[in-house]
Amino acid sequence: SAQSPVRDIAGMLRSFDYAAHSLHPRSPDWAEVCRAAYCSGYAEICGRDPRTDPVLLRAYETDKAVYEVVYEARHRPDWLPVPMSAIHRLSAPG
Structure with a gap:
């Protein structure tokens, strides 16, 4: 069976948190800007914005x-804060 492209999109969105973690000085907003730009670009090229199904994403x-x-x-225990902060963000209401 074909895998949902949203799974791959989610993997890419997760990559932005790792890239942001390595920025000096740290810029947590940078990852969010990149996620939004990526989804908008995907929507422009593919005709479907992955954010239209926020539960799946x-x-x-x-x-x-x-x-x-x-x-x-x-x-890499020193990197645990990256996915832990994502889980915190993703589990927040809204």
Whole structure:
């Protein structure tokens, strides 16, 4: 069966948090700006904005962030704050 493209989009959106984490000085808004720009660009090219199904997008992002927590705990404990903050953001109402 074909995998939903929203899963891949969620993976890309997660990458922006990692890129933002390495910025000096830190800029948490940068990742959000990148996520919005990526989704808008995707919508322009593909004709469908992944944000139109926020529940699905949030579910895939959360799934990826949970995977990242396990990975970081095993391999890069210093990076645990990146996926943990994403889980916090993704679990907040709204």
